[in-house]
Amino acid sequence: MAQTDTPNHAPMRLALGMMSGTSLDGVDCALLRSDGEARLMRLAHRTYPYKAALRRRLRACLDAAQAWNADGAEPPVLAELDKEVTEAHAHAARDFLRGQSERPTLIGMHGQTVLHRPQRGMTRQLGDGAGLARALGIAVVWRFRDADMAAGGEGAPLAPLYHRALQQAHKDAPPLCVLNLGGVANLTFLGADGAVRAFDVGPGNGLLDDWMARQCGEMQDTDGALAAQGQVDEGLLAAWLEHAWFARPPPKSLDRLEFAPQGLERLAAADGAATLTAFTAAAVARAREHLPRADGPLRWIVCGGGRHNPSLMQALRTRLTGSVQRAEEAGWPGDEMEAQAFAYLAIRAARGLPLSLPETTGAAEPTCGGLLSAP
Numbered sequence: 001m002a003q004t005d006t007p008n009h010a011p012m013r014l015a016l017g018m019m020s021g022t023s024l025d026g027v028d029c030a031l032l033r034s035d036g037e038a039r040l041m042r043l044a045h046r047t048y049p050y051k052a053a054l055r056r057r058l059r060a061c062l063d064a065a066q067a068w069n070a071d072g073a074e075p076p077v078l079a080e081l082d083k084e085v086t087e088a089h090a091h092a093a094r095d096f097l098r099g100q101s102e103r104p105t106l107i108g109m110h111g112q113t114v115l116h117r118p119q120r121g122m123t124r125q126l127g128d129g130a131g132l133a134r135a136l137g138i139a140v141v142w143r144f145r146d147a148d149m150a151a152g153g154e155g156a157p158l159a160p161l162y163h164r165a166l167q168q169a170h171k172d173a174p175p176l177c178v179l180n181l182g183g184v185a186n187l188t189f190l191g192a193d194g195a196v197r198a199f200d201v202g203p204g205n206g207l208l209d210d211w212m213a214r215q216c217g218e219m220q221d222t223d224g225a226l227a228a229q230g231q232v233d234e235g236l237l238a239a240w241l242e243h244a245w246f247a248r249p250p251p252k253s254l255d256r257l258e259f260a261p262q263g264l265e266r267l268a269a270a271d272g273a274a275t276l277t278a279f280t281a282a283a284v285a286r287a288r289e290h291l292p293r294a295d296g297p298l299r300w301i302v303c304g305g306g307r308h309n310p311s312l313m314q315a316l317r318t319r320l321t322g323s324v325q326r327a328e329e330a331g332w333p334g335d336e337m338e339a340q341a342f343a344y345l346a347i348r349a350a351r352g353l354p355l356s357l358p359e360t361t362g363a364a365e366p367t368c369g370g371l372l373s374a375p
């Protein structure tokens with residue numbers, strides 16, 4: 001728990017952040033008390049996994065959304081799943097809040113992304129914030145990405161301002177990089193001069209999760225066990241790194257299904273897992289070419305589910321210079337980071353403070369956002 005004082009500070013507010021990432025693993029809940037600026041009190045958190053049947057339908061919905069590609073009328077399956085995702089959030093929030101001594105006055109709900117096309121000003125998250133507000137009797141901030149995209153931004157990533165607040169609260173010396181390994185991977189660079197830069201770096205766990213589902217009928221390569229038995233196919237890896245994405249300067253944000261690595265299917269299960277794990281790490285290494293030149297090696301703080309994968313952490317340590325720490329080793333939040341970020345952003349949205357900067361999303365100017373739905 002970290003707290004700093006600012007003079008003339010605004011009142012602290014208790015908010016519940018709810019995040020459902022592109023891994024389709026479930027809904028993360030986290031309570032945060034904050035003024036939306038420098039003062040942070042990190043409180044309870046918990047993940048509510050999606051039921052297997054909903055997860056399967058969401059996976060199929062992702063494919064339907066991809067095929068639709070925002071051309072013409074939206075496939076009806078999206079509206080059907082809107083309801084189910086809202087219900088999953090309401091169920092998670094009810095259960096989570098039952099165990100808490102104090103009720104939040106605000107919820108920040110990110111929603112479940114099924115299509116993200118920033119070039120076309122289009123992003124679609126499942127989950128109805130207005131419905132959630134009615135179900136719980138608590139105001140909900142949602143549609144976090146819309147205003148940023150209307151201002152010419154990528155609409156993502158949105159956690160960087162929370163990363164900066166954490167760095168300041170912890171008095172961690174810059175420069176440092178916060179690396180989030182979710183379904184896709186994104187980083188926030190925090191420079192010595194207060195600079196923030198953020199962008200999606202490439203695949204996170206998504207390709208590996210999909211490979212495990214196809215090859216072994218499993219949700220993930222638990223503890224990196226399969227990758228540890230395989231050999232990296234360096235030729236394929238080099239070819240995948242030719243993807244135009246990696247050379248493209250930021251700001252940039254990814255759709256989960258952007259990468260479809262050619263040649264993967266001819267690999268044995270373990271070699272495929274090893275090569276995909278190396279691909280995620282190599283993409284992070286390549287992202288360094290888009291960072292301001294740092295003097296000396298960078299410090300990396302790794303959050304998101306991928307940090308639980310020792311093969312992936314080892315691949316990062318091999319490919320990055322400087323220290324590579326799991327978030328908790330640095331005293332930072334790990335699995336709950338993103339949910340806390342959306343609690344923080346909800347408090348900022350309610351105060352009319354910007355959620356994104358030109359350096360984090362490419363928006364023309366610091367941009368406020370979020371839609372506030374009263375209960």
Ligand SMILES: Nc1ncnc2c1ncn2[C@@H]1O[C@H](COP(=O)(O)OP(=O)(O)O)[C@@H](O)[C@H]1O
Pocket residue numbers: 020021022023024025026181182183184205206209219220221222223224303304305306308309310338
């Ligand atoms: N013990 C583990 N071993 C390997 N991978 C793991 C482990 N725990 C979590 N993961 C990976 O983390 C992913 C979930 O990460 P998360 O940060 O929740 O992503 P998202 O934000 O996209 O939902 C899982 O899909 C899985 O790939």
Ligand SMILES: [Mg+2]
Pocket residue numbers: 020021022023024025026028
């Ligand atoms: Mg998740």
